[in-house]
Amino acid sequence: MTSRVIVGVSAASAAVVVGLYLWKKWKSSRKVAEVTQLYIYPIKSCHRMELKTSECGSRGLKYDRCWAIAKKVEDGNRILSQAQYPKLVVVVPELWPLSNGKVELHITAPGMSPLVVPEELPPSSPTVVSDSDGCISGEGQDVGDEASLWFSKYLGIECRMYYMSPSHQPRTSFANTSSLLVVTENALDDLNSRLQTQLLPIDRFRGNIVLRLPEDGSAAGRKYPEDSWTHFTVGSVKLRVQRPCTRCVKTTVDQEEGVLKGPEPLKTLRTYRMYSRSNKILQSRQNGIFGICCAVLEGGTISIGDGVYVPYSIF
Template identity: 30%
Template sequence: MSEAMGALSGGLAAVAARPGWLWAAAAAAALGALLGAWRWGGGRRRRRRRLGRLERAGTVSGLFVYPVKSCRGVAVPRAEVTPMGLRSGELRDRFWLVTKEDGHMVTARQEPRLVLVSIGCENGCLTLNAPEMEKLCVPVHVSRKNPVLNCRVFGIDIQGRDCGDEVAKWITTFLNTEPYRLVHFEPSMVPRKSKDVINLFRATDEVAYPDCSPLLILTEASVEDLNTRMEKKIKMENFRPNILVTGCGAYAEDSWEDILIGDVEMKGTVACARCILTTVNPDTGVLDRKEPLETLKSYRLCDPSERHIYKSSPLFGKYFAVDKTGTIQVGDPVYKIVE
């Protein structure tokens, strides 16, 4: 700022002898430059104060979008981070949902073979593929003539546009248990409040069909440590993270509060309490109901003071909300923001 003040003084002295109109124009220009320098410098300082000190915590090793809840994830090299989760092109995280005909959600907890359905995107269509099934293409933007259904996700009402009879028949045929529908969450619809599921979220944190949070982060070291305790090795896919991080210790994510990846700022909210969905084999679609839950319960239960939040569920990975949107990619450093 002192340099800017010196430049302003020198500039004003140099033009003082000029005609009045010229002097006024030059003075205005110099003043504008000073104000610009002040705003730029002050903005930088405010930014640094808000972010605090950055401490390297790891590196992004994987990014995963799960367009249809409980179906296979899509690994992507880069993704847009929106307030409601990851987005890669037309694919948005858990913006599609399998439901019963009465609108109640269906996940791999009830239909484990959903994890065998692979999802993709081609020419504006969501693609579904599964063993012994023909690939099916469903328009991402379905006809406005299709009805909007009232759905229930963990006891909370939310809407979804029905994706049509063809995909409903495809899913019903593959699962072969009862009739099912596929619905899509549209931007004009009202999202669910994360706070309505877990009170520790903020009133501004919102989701479509995820359990409760826009983002789930897990470290490779946590999976590796769990596998040292397992008779049969478990895969990262059992835990369905959005962001996988390497280059840090096991369970480092537990302590991350505010983090920066690329130009995206994220806020740690709560640990992820694990359920029987983690016991579905991602390669076979078979529900085990035991592992890795039993092993996790032997060493990853919450502190007794937090039992009202997590009950008897073991904790593995951490949920994050989005403070500043942007784009992230595999290979990006992960920084802790230290006040």
């Protein structure tokens, strides 16, 4: 075998080895964060429910935003939001499991007697409900007069309560456009370091999954590594990042008192965390961003303490 042939074979072999290495690196992943908190919001715009573990399907965490309150308007049934009715956030739901695999929704609120809403309802025709921005439009089953009268009395307006079963498979539940909202404690630390007012808790942002990234920035060598994520795994669940979450006036509602508390965090977020589709980050568009909206590629289970893994980049 001539030296030229030997060199050619060696070069080809080296290329194969390098190619296999890069392919393996791309297919593998690294741990970048850990789950520290896990939340669902069984009733849209109402109080959170903290979990230690949760099933996660195509619609997100089980029972997240399966119920909603809506009022009749000229063009249909409009879902009520804490932006217009901030006292909704002090309506506290609890899920009580039953022996038949269903749940009961136990609800309390200041000045109101407790309310129990069964998940299992008599058959009825679904009602289409939507929000004022057209972000949410889904079919919900009216849960009956007792719950509707309870919420009508509490809010001081005529309204109805609707339920969307977790087995129903639209794009999302009554959530705003995405199945899951992921936020980081690191982003909150950065925000709080910039605020001129009192520090804010993570509950202002109503995330489903709260993460803690390494303090040394080793997740990606930058302050907001989640900006560059396209997909990642948490627990046994595979997620795809849809976009950064542009925040609205709901983040100004105190989640324990149910009242609007002024311009923060929106005022400060606008100074350093803005979003545009063209440049993705750090350009002007509406309000600041906080968190990432995610779609579920493959369901499973998520628990506190689970690692978060992103694929290695070839480059």
